[in-house]
Amino acid sequence: MARRSSTRIASSTWRGVRRAVLAAAVALLLAPAAGAVDPTQMPTPELQARYEGLTHELRCMQCQNEAIADSPVDLAADLRRQVRDMLLAGKSDQDVREFMAARYGDFILFRPRFAPRTAWLWLAPGVLLLVGALVSWRIVRARTALVPLDNEPLEEDVSR
């Protein structure tokens, strides 16, 4: 009994330590994200969420593999301000995307639009999945056809 309660205490302190370590790790991970690249605060949480969504899906044209949300360069700051101003002016997310694409081209959109030119980009994964499913279905069918032959000796063993 006594032994049992001591293990319980030990496990609960262990759990506490583990929780503290986990919390510290999470805090460390989040620290750079909360860094000074973009301190913009929108007036409402809804606008803030839309602002953050948009700034993460627009490419920084100078650094090209970074979103404008994460880039410290001047132009990214200008584009973030543009996004903020447009959202504050009541523009929709689609308005912002179209505004940017009209000036910088589709390249600025990390998530390409569905257009005749980009259709294969969106459809290829589905087509490949179908091809894969077809191939695996054929393989499975070919293998199932073999099963009765393989099983014959086993069945004899069981009946014995």
Next chain:
Amino acid sequence: MNRFLLPAGIFALLAVVLAIGIKHSPDKGIIKSPLLGRSAPQFSLPDLADPARTVSSAQLKGRWYLFNVWGTWCGECRAEHDMLLQVQRSAEVPLIGLDWKDDDTQARAWLTQLGNPYDVVAVDRSGRIAIDWGVYGAPETFLVNPQGIVVFKHVGALTPEVWMRDILPRLPHVAAKT
């Protein structure tokens, strides 16, 4: 025989896709401007020489011009400056400057010191007009026709090659001569 047909087919298809990708990859990271063939963006900005006056796109209608985006903070702009002075001396097409996110005093000092190749320089302190032009790295140069349509864009320092190959032949009075 049949066993190898499918993998070989897939390989060939992949090779074609990659070849197309390589052929269409942007030249040295330069992105084709969606502005080409469309109207140049409207603007009305202070004149660098006299900020009380304005430079507007309306004043530029009806003639060919080169729209050059620069700033004193931009190293490549220093590199192309001599070429801009040559363009001015050739008198083939007027140069309109856009001083992008710069300090007016420094910009005026730069032009006094190095020579001023521009007919007029518009000042875009906030960078708002540069966004309309899709500018992502100075220097950038746009060729605009009398209808106000952007017919050519060059990103990076203007070189004699670009001038001879891409700009001069597009000017009708030059093209007619040759």
